[in-house]
Amino acid sequence: MSLVDFARASAATPHGFAWLDTRGRPDPAHGVHTWITPRMTHVFALAHLRGEPDALPLVDHGVDALLGALHDDRHGGWYSAVTAAGEPVPGPKEAYAHAFVLLAGGSARMAGAREADALLAEAADVVEERFLDAGGRAVDAWDRSFTTAEAYRGANAAMHLVEAFLATGDVLGDPVWHDRALAIAHHLVHEVAAPRDHLMPEHFDADWTPLPDYNVDDPADPFRPYGVTPGHLLEWSRLLLHLDASLADPPPWLLADARALFDRAVSVAWAVDGADGFVYTVDWERRPVVRSRMHWVHAEALAAAAALQRRTGEAAYDGWRERFDTFCRRHLVDPVHGSWHHELDEHNRPATTTWDGKPDVYHAYQAQLLAERPLAPVLSVQLAG
Template sequence: MSQLTMSFAIEDLGGWLGQKLLPFWAATGFDSQTGAFIEKLDLSAQPSSEDYTRVRLQARQIYVYAQAHTLQLFPDGLALARGAYAFLLEHAWDHDGEGWFHRLRRDGTPLDRTKDCYDHAFMLLAMAWLYRAGGDPEVLQRAKRTIAFVDSSLGLERDGSFDGYTDHAVAEGEAIPLPRRQNPHMHLFEALLALYEASGEQEWFDRAGRILDLFKLRFYAADTGQLTEFFDSDWNEMAVEGALLREPGHHFEWVWLLHRYGQLSGDDSVLPIMEKLFSWGWQHGIDRRPGGVFGAYDELDQTGRVLKGGSKRLWPQTEALKACLALTERCGDPTAKAGSEPLLKSMFTHFVSFDHALWQDQLDGDGKMIAPAIPASSLYHLFLALAEVLRVLPDSAQS
């Protein structure tokens, strides 16, 4: 499948990434005066004037440009990633109490000092790839200080055993914030695998294993193949906005992450879980209506009923593509292998274009754009999915 049934070849993706997408977001998407990335662009491709940036956005962009440097897609990526990391280290690291703040003004002034688990997961991912790209020992040491903070301030125990993390740090004696979510745990799992791969240190992999155990116990329903999203303090599922939500994008994201775990560990026992998650997401979460936009819905309920009017963000499309690639690589799954091409074709028809470096971030059920801006945070999903296309599909076409 080196040549798709469309106007470009797989090999063209590398040129588009390295010559159009990454340079644009390194220039228009970066504030050279502050040394930080831009949070979002308006629909005319101008940087938003809103005076804030999220630490998770900076972390995601650091990851993208550090990996792009490592893959030799963007030689200036390491310098850019180091600059944004320096900005965060100066302004977002709590020099008095450890951990990373949630939001800053664009000049770096702390705007929200909340210590958020999701933010810390992406900071760990950013540091994993920054260390892998540049080898700076301070970065790895900061990652160790970060995970120590996560354990001490966000970690929970039940009967003396690990019981996951709370969404953000609270004062001693305060109730943990609800609902509890699987999502930050998923991204911690991603970051811990990346840190293990970057450093070779077993401790990171062992920590990832704890989250995998929690996934099997709390998040994943083996009888249905569904991934539960929201919980009360005792890990009972909670309805949100009157529904028991299922996100196809997260089903697909876990498929790819379990594949990465299997690659690093040699553990094939994750394959049946991958297959069940993919099967449920692919059966219920993909729009196949004649005349519709082929791709992954944003939200369903536990019965598979489509919610939010059938809207589709860009990021679930990228995760569906990654899941297809993961099962293609792991076991040659015919459904997954056949799914890569229409997903990629639909993405480049409805969400992104070879003509420019922008994207439509969300479409309604009729395929009309409804996103009011172009969030820079989607670059993380798009870049990783296309990097996986470049890595997997040429080899699978020859096998």
């Protein structure tokens, strides 16, 4: 079963795309998460552009949900989630989810989905107005009415804004979005991570002072884990190379830091505890903290190695790509129920400590496409062209 075929069942709810269990069945107990719906809208847009049958109606379904039940008509922006019945779930307005709404708007536009232009325009306005501060850095979360911003800043949300900004710049042909992506990357990678031997802090206060002990008592949090997240080093490595390929005059630090981030992730997290695979997190002394292997980390490792090989022509990166691909096929691909196991334990057995079910296919589907295609423009523009 293909990843796209596995994911089709997520459209069973009228309010967006549902969280899927290990067998690919919608799990109503999770409601409908805003971060999942645009990610799946993006995937189905890419699938349509690749010629997958009956994918465009699924793109329309996602756009309709993002302009419907998941949208806050009173205050603007998007709820974090709604119940299975379509009622808003209490929670903040998150830059992380809004980054994916912006990404989905661009992909849906390239796929020719109805109302995609409206979604892209509103997402761009909300992100620009609410989730970028005066210095061009990411604001992580607001209360529902956009009255008070959380006194927390995070590298994860900022990273996905970089991804969304690259796509928006390519879709709209507007280099201001690339410049915004470069500014965020320069701050977090070149100014914050590089002087720390590319061990990037994930958590900051409102002034962007690192909080190294954040969530030390909850180290396996799925979105804000304690310590260094090697998977994000790999994801940043790839994004820097997309930036490098997108800019007319890219600064040389983009390639240098992309190499360094990849090398650091491999050195501190790959097969460091007796078995192949990347551990989820390490502490500031480079010791494993959470030894689970997350599927998204290995998808990003595959894409990052392929991107570095394409940019440099060096065979060593192709060797890493083959190693990661073998790991994914051997341990993560589920030949019985489909999709990828979202989490493995330290012995590479399926686990559910942090993730239950198989919520979406975004990382696995996109990584396989990225591993085979040029670094720029973004996938939706390439496939539409």
